[in-house]
Amino acid sequence: MNYKANRARAALKLGVAVLLLAPGLALAHNYNYLEGGYLHRDQAGDEDGFRVAGSFDILSPIAVFAEYGDVDNFSQLSIGGLWHTPLTRDLDLNLGASLEQFDHDHGGDDTGFGLRAGLRWAVPNTRLELNPELRYVDIDNDKADGVSLRLGALYALTPALDLEGGVQGGEDDRFDVGLRYNFGPRLSGR
Secondary structure (H helix, E strand, O other), rough: OOHHHHHHHHHHHHHHHHHHHHHHHHHOOOOOOEEEEEEEOOOOOOOEEEEEEEEEEEOOOOEEEEEEEEEEEEEEEEEEEEEEEEEEEEEEEEEEEEEEEEEOOOEEEEEEEEEEEEEEEEEEOOEEEEEEEEEEEEEEEOOOOEEEEEEEEEEEOOOOEEEEEEEEOOOOOOEEEEEEEOOOOOOOOO
């Protein structure tokens, strides 16, 4: 009886490992990139600045990411982890969590956490990728807590370079446009 129980546990562990790691064998998108460009935040004074961001797939389906945005009187740093899995050849689901650091020139620093859930969809027979995402941020001072909806888009200029843009509304209203450099092949077949 002990032999059967051990064998059943081993089969269960193998099944869980396959479910967690097998999606990484068929990734629809590349999670290794650097991007940056213009950032506009809809705050008091409508502030303009820049943003840089990147992601690195440490062990598929797990990636780490970071983003820094700086406008006239405000900067934000997000560092976190992301779990991603393909739903189809052209569609990925991703879920993430982050540490959020805010620096206000006239109001001090605040720290909190963020949660995000989104999709990456390579529109078939085009060079276009759409990225709807829901973001939640909770900050110590409760001033900036809330949910925002983001719609990002990528347009492939070359096999490694994309035009990047995004619009975000809700608690954190912003617009950004820039370039993304992808390390490695596009895994979606675009």
